[in-house]
Amino acid sequence: MKNHISQVSVKTLLAVVFTVFALSSKIYAQDGEKLFKQNCAVCHASHTDQKLTGPGLKGVFDRVPKGDWINKWILNSEKMIKSGDAYANKIFNENGKAAMTVFEGQLNDKDVASILDFIKGPPPKGSVVVQGPPTDGGEPTEGNGGIEPLYLILGAIVILAILIGSLRSVRASMQNASNRAEGKPENPDRTFGQEVKHWMGSNRRLVGVFGIIIAFAGMKSCWEACYDIGVYYNWETQKGYKPEQPIKFSHKLHAGDNEIACQYCHSSVEKSRHAGIPTVNICMNCHKGIQSGPVYKDKEIAKIYEAAGFDPKKGTYDNSKQNPLQWIKVNNLPDHVYFNHSQHVVVGKIDCATCHGNVKEMTVAEQKSPLTMKWCIECHRKTEVAMAGNAYYDRLHKALKEKYAGQYDVKFTVDKIGGLECAKCHY
Ligand code: HEC
Ligand code: HEC
Ligand code: HEC
Numbered sequence: 001m002k003n004h005i006s007q008v009s010v011k012t013l014l015a016v017v018f019t020v021f022a023l024s025s026k027i028y029a030q031d032g033e034k035l036f037k038q039n040c041a042v043c044h045a046s047h048t049d050q051k052l053t054g055p056g057l058k059g060v061f062d063r064v065p066k067g068d069w070i071n072k073w074i075l076n077s078e079k080m081i082k083s084g085d086a087y088a089n090k091i092f093n094e095n096g097k098a099a100m101t102v103f104e105g106q107l108n109d110k111d112v113a114s115i116l117d118f119i120k121g122p123p124p125k126g127s128v129v130v131q132g133p134p135t136d137g138g139e140p141t142e143g144n145g146g147i148e149p150l151y152l153i154l155g156a157i158v159i160l161a162i163l164i165g166s167l168r169s170v171r172a173s174m175q176n177a178s179n180r181a182e183g184k185p186e187n188p189d190r191t192f193g194q195e196v197k198h199w200m201g202s203n204r205r206l207v208g209v210f211g212i213i214i215a216f217a218g219m220k221s222c223w224e225a226c227y228d229i230g231v232y233y234n235w236e237t238q239k240g241y242k243p244e245q246p247i248k249f250s251h252k253l254h255a256g257d258n259e260i261a262c263q264y265c266h267s268s269v270e271k272s273r274h275a276g277i278p279t280v281n282i283c284m285n286c287h288k289g290i291q292s293g294p295v296y297k298d299k300e301i302a303k304i305y306e307a308a309g310f311d312p313k314k315g316t317y318d319n320s321k322q323n324p325l326q327w328i329k330v331n332n333l334p335d336h337v338y339f340n341h342s343q344h345v346v347v348g349k350i351d352c353a354t355c356h357g358n359v360k361e362m363t364v365a366e367q368k369s370p371l372t373m374k375w376c377i378e379c380h381r382k383t384e385v386a387m388a389g390n391a392y393y394d395r396l397h398k399a400l401k402e403k404y405a406g407q408y409d410v411k412f413t414v415d416k417i418g419g420l421e422c423a424k425c426h427y
């Protein structure tokens, strides 16, 4: 009787676990969209003809040679071009010899298969066309990865534990009933905890295997949590943070509608590590004359005058009445991190919008990037150093070109120049 029931439960257990694994690999397959966004969307539109750096991938399966050509191309396009493959060289030339990233080592066959499934499949809901790099620097959209397989497995285990527990108590009461009928002493009632312990004792190997799976899954999430540092305990400076400022200053009105250059107000952005926030004197350059605005009339501009100690009626300043504007910082890195604007904007030639989003459309300044270590590092792994025609790199570029003369394009992403070294970003 006992053996019979535990055999049944072990079989059910294995069947359920198997289904769960099968299901979770399905969930992984749906990650094609996520993988595409992380790896390909910078250069390709998935479901339209729109050309970014690379061609739009709509109808790509009708163009490329049949068989596993496309898989080989995605993993190592460079090798395909060098091997003299006719189609590879054709598209390479057609696209102005722009190089596609080599994904060998970063993506495996399964990843490529799920990306291809995604391209083949219907266009995702919402936007398909990604124009240039995503504004948050390529941070994968969070929370669209489906249910974590780990939770599915844990859920299945809990349900099974309850199932086995109740089967066992049914068995125990049946046993007791038959014992009573035969006049034998009844088995002592076991509590649920004792039942579980007993079951674990008689299924040691299974428990061991699960223990290992759970331990590994736990370690993996810890590792990911560390990598994502900041997302977990730096809530105040989260993406989307948009504090109310002392004056209703609108970037849309100034940088957008009136096309005032960012550098007019953030004048140190190209020269130093800080972009700088303008002093009230900068505002006064224009607002001495502009005394009323389209939305708040003179109400908000009056606060500028108060800060500058300016009397708009008399047109005079009273220095004793000045008090500086107390802007609230939107993008915040902890003190132990070193970030330099001029290095990114001037040397790296990165647009403000890549990290700050489309500020020209913001009525209230907002944090658009996660500002986690993962965010910095992922960008450093995939962004190539802008060397060609960059005075800062002219010598290095020339030397490298000579060294690798005749060889096919060598990629210098930021990590190759030390962009992953702890000391570069941490004091
Ligand atoms: C850095 C830009 C870049 C990235 C990232 C990139 N590609 Fe490409 N891809 C290109 C370019 C450019 C071409 C055209 C051929 C050439 O110039 O090398 C191309 C060509 C292709 C082609 C052939 C298209 C055709 O019309 O025949 C496919 C398929 C493709 N890429 C898939 C991908 C996939 C999938 C990914 C992500 C895993 C990806 N690419 C990531 C730039 C990129
Ligand atoms: C490209 C820049 C960059 C590199 C390289 C880098 N970090 Fe970071 N690190 C950051 C940023 C940014 C944060 C702040 C994240 C936050 O607070 O949201 C951070 C946070 C941390 C923290 C958390 C500290 C805390 O309590 O806020 C630790 C620990 C850390 N980094 C260790 C390292 C180590 C070790 C290395 C080298 C392997 C390293 N970092 C390399 C950018 C970097
Ligand atoms: C007329 C002056 C002015 C112009 C032009 C201007 N800004 Fe600003 N910017 C400000 C002021 C004032 C603040 C602080 C108040 C706020 O956050 O809204 C600010 C704040 C910011 C912040 C948030 C700073 C933080 O605390 O993290 C960013 C990012 C920013 N500006 C980017 C830009 C970009 C990009 C442009 C050009 C497209 C631009 N600004 C043009 C005046 C200006």
Ligand code: HEC
Binding pocket: 247, 248, 249, 250, 253, 254, 258, 260, 278, 279, 280, 282, 283, 284, 285, 286, 287, 290, 292, 293, 294, 295, 296, 297, 300, 301, 304
């Ligand atoms: C280069 C010129 C220039 C500078 C510098 C400038 N502004 Fe303005 N500001 C304008 C213009 C133009 C308007 C819109 C006037 C209109 O459309 O009637 C405006 C309007 C405003 C308004 C009224 C908004 C409304 O909808 O009622 C406020 C508030 C304001 N600015 C704040 C600031 C602050 C704070 C600074 C300094 C950080 C600043 N401005 C710097 C040109 C400037």
Ligand code: HEC
Binding pocket: 262, 263, 266, 269, 273, 274, 275, 276, 277, 331, 332, 333, 334, 339, 341, 344, 345, 350, 351, 352, 353, 354, 355, 356, 371
């Ligand atoms: C590579 C990403 C990146 C780019 C590109 C970038 N910023 Fe920033 N910006 C940041 C980060 C990160 C911070 C937070 C810095 C800190 O807290 O120390 C920041 C902070 C700021 C601030 C707040 C004041 C300060 O200096 O901390 C302003 C204003 C600003 N950026 C404007 C700009 C403008 C204007 C441009 C384009 C000319 C630009 N940024 C380009 C990442 C970037």
Ligand code: HEC
Binding pocket: 137, 333, 337, 338, 339, 340, 343, 344, 347, 348, 350, 354, 355, 371, 372, 375, 376, 377, 379, 380, 383, 384, 385, 386, 414, 417, 418, 419, 424, 425
């Ligand atoms: C949008 C992409 C992008 C993001 C996001 C980004 N960086 Fe960078 N970073 C670059 C590029 C490109 C360079 C190379 C500039 C150059 O050529 O020197 C660079 C260079 C650096 C360097 C100099 C590395 C060296 O070896 O000289 C440091 C330090 C650095 N970044 C810190 C950070 C920190 C800290 C963050 C996050 C708060 C960050 N970066 C986010 C693109 C990025």
